Amino acid sequence: MGEKGEQGLRVIKNIHGWLALILFLIYILLDYLLFFSKTLNSPAPTVDGLSRAFAYSLAVWVYGMIVIIYAAVKAWK
Amino acid sequence: MEAWEWVTSIIIVYSLIVVGLGYLAWRRFRHTVEDFFLLSRRVGFIVLFLTLAATYHSAFAFLTSVAVFSKSGISFWVAASIWTPLAAVSGYVLGRRFHLIGKARGHITPADLLADFYESEALRIITALLMATFVIAYMVVQSLGLGIVLSVGSGGHISLAWASFFFLLVTIFYLVVGGNRAAFWTDALQGVWMYIGVWAAGLFIVYKFFPGGVSELMHDVRAVNPKLLTMNWPIELATSFIIVYSVGVILLPHMWLRYYSARDKTTLRLSTAGMALYVSSYYIPAALIGLAAAVFNAHGLVVNGHQILEPGYIGKLVSTYGSRDAVMAYMIYTLTPAVFAGFLLAGAASAAMSTLDSLLGATSMILTRDIWQRYVRPKASEWELIQVGRLWIIIWGLIAWYFTIQKPGLIFDLVALSASGGLQFLIPVLRAVFPTRTEWITKQGAIWGVLAGITVNVLLCNKFPFHSALGLPAYHAAIAGVIGLIVNAIVALVISPFTKPVSREKLELYREILASEE
Numbered sequence: 001m002g003e004k005g006e007q008g009l010r011v012i013k014n015i016h017g018w019l020a021l022i023l024f025l026i027y028i029l030l031d032y033l034l035f036f037s038k039t040l041n042s043p044a045p046t047v048d049g050l051s052r053a054f055a056y057s058l059a060v061w062v063y064g065m066i067v068i069i070y071a072a073v074k075a076w077k
Numbered sequence: 078m079e080a081w082e083w084v085t086s087i088i089i090v091y092s093l094i095v096v097g098l099g100y101l102a103w104r105r106f107r108h109t110v111e112d113f114f115l116l117s118r119r120v121g122f123i124v125l126f127l128t129l130a131a132t133y134h135s136a137f138a139f140l141t142s143v144a145v146f147s148k149s150g151i152s153f154w155v156a157a158s159i160w161t162p163l164a165a166v167s168g169y170v171l172g173r174r175f176h177l178i179g180k181a182r183g184h185i186t187p188a189d190l191l192a193d194f195y196e197s198e199a200l201r202i203i204t205a206l207l208m209a210t211f212v213i214a215y216m217v218v219q220s221l222g223l224g225i226v227l228s229v230g231s232g233g234h235i236s237l238a239w240a241s242f243f244f245l246l247v248t249i250f251y252l253v254v255g256g257n258r259a260a261f262w263t264d265a266l267q268g269v270w271m272y273i274g275v276w277a278a279g280l281f282i283v284y285k286f287f288p289g290g291v292s293e294l295m296h297d298v299r300a301v302n303p304k305l306l307t308m309n310w311p312i313e314l315a316t317s318f319i320i321v322y323s324v325g326v327i328l329l330p331h332m333w334l335r336y337y338s339a340r341d342k343t344t345l346r347l348s349t350a351g352m353a354l355y356v357s358s359y360y361i362p363a364a365l366i367g368l369a370a371a372v373f374n375a376h377g378l379v380v381n382g383h384q385i386l387e388p389g390y391i392g393k394l395v396s397t398y399g400s401r402d403a404v405m406a407y408m409i410y411t412l413t414p415a416v417f418a419g420f421l422l423a424g425a426a427s428a429a430m431s432t433l434d435s436l437l438g439a440t441s442m443i444l445t446r447d448i449w450q451r452y453v454r455p456k457a458s459e460w461e462l463i464q465v466g467r468l469w470i471i472i473w474g475l476i477a478w479y480f481t482i483q484k485p486g487l488i489f490d491l492v493a494l495s496a497s498g499g500l501q502f503l504i505p506v507l508r509a510v511f512p513t514r515t516e517w518i519t520k521q522g523a524i525w526g527v528l529a530g531i532t533v534n535v536l537l538c539n540k541f542p543f544h545s546a547l548g549l550p551a552y553h554a555a556i557a558g559v560i561g562l563i564v565n566a567i568v569a570l571v572i573s574p575f576t577k578p579v580s581r582e583k584l585e586l587y588r589e590i591l592a593s594e595e
Contacts, residue, residue, distance in 0.1 A: 024166065031159050034308040035315070043303035049292025051299070051306030054151050058361075061158045065354055068162055072350030 020071035027064040031057065080415035081232030087419025088230055088426060092247045095263045095430065099251025102259035109459055118180060120261060120338045126348040128261045128435070129335055130355040131268035133164060133326065135215075135432030136222020136402075138359055139271060139425045141488035143405035146367020147374065147391065150298070150305025154364050156315045158357055163323035165353035171327060172336030173345050174510035174591060179337040181590045187333045187502070188447045194509040194587065195520040195579060198451075203524065204502065205447035207531060208330050209440050209473075211498025215329065216440075216477035218491045219433035220245055223426055224481060225398055229406040230422045237398060238482045244426065248433050249474045253467045257442075260434040261338075267427030272359060274424020277417075278409055279362025282369050286378065286412065291365065298368045301375040305368060317555035318493070324503060325496030325558060330439035331432070363405075370404050378412075385411055399484030433477075441469035486540075490554055494540050497558020501530040504562075504569050508579075512587040522573030530565025534558050 034041045034053060042052040050058070078086070120128070145153045175190065184190045187208060192201035224241030231240070251259045287293040298305050308315075326332060339345045370391065378386040386408075387393075394403045409421045445466040450457055457465070485491060505523035518526075536543050537560055539551035552560065 024162075028159055028163070031155060032312075034155055035312045041307050043299055043306040045295065045299070049295045051151070051295060051303075053307045054154070054295075057151065057155045057158060057308075061357065064158070064162055065357070068165070068350055068353045071166075072346055 014075070016075040017071075020067060020075040023067040024064070024071070027060065027067055030060045030063070079232075080410075080418070081230070081234060083415035084230040084232075084410065084419040084422060085227070085235070087416065088227060088423050091423035091426065092244070095266065096247060096251050098263050098266060099255040099259035102251075102255030102262050105258060118338055119340050120335075120344070121340050122344045122347050122351075124261050124265050125335065125339055125344050126351040126355075127268035128264035128431075129168070129332070129348055129352045131264040131271065131428070131431035132331055132335065132435040133352065133356055133432075134271065134359060134428055135492075136219050136225075136425075136429035136488055137432075137492045138356075138363065139275060139428035140222050140225060140402045140405050141218075141492075142360055142363040143367040143370060143408075144401040144403075144487065145489050146364050147370035147404055148401065149310065150302070150307070150368065150371070151364060152308050152310040152315070153367075154360055155308045156310065156318050157322075157360050160319045160322040161357035161360070162353040163319065164327055165349050165356065167324050168327045168332065168336070168352065169345060169349035171506065171510060172333075172339075172349075173342060175333060175336040176339050176342070176345060177593075178510065178587060178590055184337060185334075186443050186446050187328075187330050188443065190509060191502070191505055191523070192447075194512075194583060195505065195523055196583065197520045197524065200505070200520065200524055200527075201447055201451070203527060205443045207498060207501070207527070209443050211495050212329055212331065212436050212440055213473070213476060213480065213495075214491045215331075215495035216433060216436045216473065217480045217485060218488045218495070219429040219436065220477045220481040221485070221491075222402070222429035222488060223433070225403045226406050226422050226425045226429070228398075229403055229410050230418070232410070237484070241481045242478055244430065245433075245474050245478050248430055248437065249471055252434050252437055252470050256463075256466075257334075257338075257435075257438040260431075260438045263434060264431040267431035268355075271424045271428040271431070272355065274421045274427070275359055275366075276362045278405075278413070278421045278424075279365045281417070282408065282412055283365050286369065286373075286380075294365065294369060294372070297372045301372055305371055314553065314556065317553070317559045320562075321493050321496045321500055321555040321558050325498075325500035326492075328499035328502050328506065329496065330443055331435035334439050334442065335435075366405060366408060370408055373408075400487040402488050437470045437473055440473050441466045444469045444473075490540065493558065494538065494554035497534050497538070497554050497561065498531065500558050500562050501527050501534065501565055504530075504566050509587070510591075512579075512584045512591070514584065516578040517573060518569050519573040519576045519578050521576035522569040522571075525572050526565040526569030529568040530561040532561075533564045534561030537561070 040056050044052050046052055046055045182193055188201040188204035191204050220241045223244035224237040227240035228235050228237045283294055284290055373386045374391045377388040391401050391404055394407055395401050409418050445462055449465050450462055504526050508518035534557050535541055536549055537552050538554045538557040540554055544551040
């Protein structure tokens with residue numbers, strides 16, 4: 001098998017790692033949306049009283065933690 | 078007993094407990110350099126997870142986060158919710174490789190790895206001296222935090238200078254006696270204590286003084302200053318914080334050596350996930366306390382006809398302590414029952430002490446191993462090296478105390494200054510731990526890149542006087558650090574094609590070490 005073939009096999013073998021990386025990058029991008037979206041970055045209250053910006057950031061953080069746990073369980077073996 | 082006596086007594090009892098742990102660590106000490114500094118590379122999951130988390134979180138987390146929340150609102154949370162998991166992830170990506178290479182090659186310090194890979198003694202000296210210098214700011218942060226905790230907890234009866242001196246003595250004592258094992262063990266205790274402390278303080282303050290809970294707090298914050306509930310840091314500043322407080326901190330020696338000491342890869346993996354959850358969730362109660370502090374600062378706080386907090390009380394704290402870092406300790410002391418406040422402030426002390434001990438231990442290790450053993454007394458016995466290590470702990474502790482009593486400013490900025498120094502090692506580190514066959518960074522490229530990065534960092538940083546003398550623009554330490562990193566990378570990439578590459582044998586050796594575990 002050539003070097004390219006070996007590289008391809010490594011990528012497939014570590015598919016959870018690549019997926020976790022992509023999901024983690026999405027997490028960072030989602031957080032950065034607050035810099036660009038005036039709709040999201042608003043002090044207006046949500047149903048629980050939190051500001052829209054805070055509630056959004058907390059929700060994104062929960063997603064990020066799920067990604068980290070997924071990476072720890074499936075990807076970093 | 079008066080309230081301040083209760084609080085002070087509990088903090089002192091807590092200090093005695095950690096001294097006791099230092100003694101227990103000493104009883105397990107095997108009298109070798111590797112055991113003194115790295116616990117014979119056998120640290121398991123619970124201790125590694127808690128020491129990583131407690132070392133990463135320091136007076137920065139317990140004190141300055143609340144101070145920054147009270148001024149900048151949730152901007153801190155939005156940025157910290159990126160930099161904390163990113164620190165854990167970059168810690169895993171780099172730390173796992175530090176662990177594998179360090180174990181195979183017998184590395185003890187960060188400079189060991191860089192000097193070994195690039196086959197350069199010059200790089201060893203540069204790394205050792207720069208790291209030992211830049212961590213001073215980080216030590217000052219912890220010493221300052223400890224001083225604030227005891228000074229506020231004593232109701233002002235103990236001055237900032239003497240309060241920080243007391244805690245320095247405690248930390249130096251258990252570290253000198255028990256080595257880094259004492260630091261790791263006390264970190265485990267402190268990691269639990271500070272986490273419970275910040276959540277207990279947050280929930281108590283919110284539900285005691287805002288009967289409608291978080292919802293009422295948010296309503297009051299919105300009435301005082303709605304900007305506190307949005308992200309209002311400029312993107313370049315927030316991005317610089319994210320880079321510096323994640324990767325920059327991980328590359329400082331006190332974090333780096335923890336990856337060397339791990340027992341195995343599984344320990345590292347689980348510790349990383351635990352660290353990410355711990356360090357980021359820590360800022361949720363800190364945000365609540367900081368926002369409550371902002372409301373009280375605007376309106377004051379009256380309970381049963383008594384003025385507990387005056388409007389503008391934060392301004393008075395700034396004039397006493399040189400920054401608003403004392404807000405958290407002051408709120409705990411003023412708003413919670415004395416015994417509870419004692420436990421919570423002991424938690425605050427934990428946060429700072431667990432990082433101070435790690436910093437002192439790591440710096441002592443660098444100066445002993447990279448300078449003393451290598452250039453002063455190459456034939457020194459293990460016993461002599463341990464004694465020299467202990468002496469460095471005392472010297473660096475006293476240096477930190479000297480700068481502490483100058484009241485150097487906000488902890489948040491000092492940590493950025495320190496971590497911006499660590500960040501300058503990113504380029505040579507990436508080359509060493511990802512040993513691809515592409516020859517993109519050489520020894521000369523690494524050396525001149527680091528020197529250029531550090532120079533730019535120092536010249537542009539608003540904490541130093543050089544920018545005004547040279548007519549240069551001044552930036553926050555985090556931004557100066559990132560500009561330094563960019564210059565660093567450019568210099569390294571420009572010089573490398575014209576200089577001798579890293580030896581093929583060394584590249585293959587590192588590739589084999591890393592491949593053997595995959």
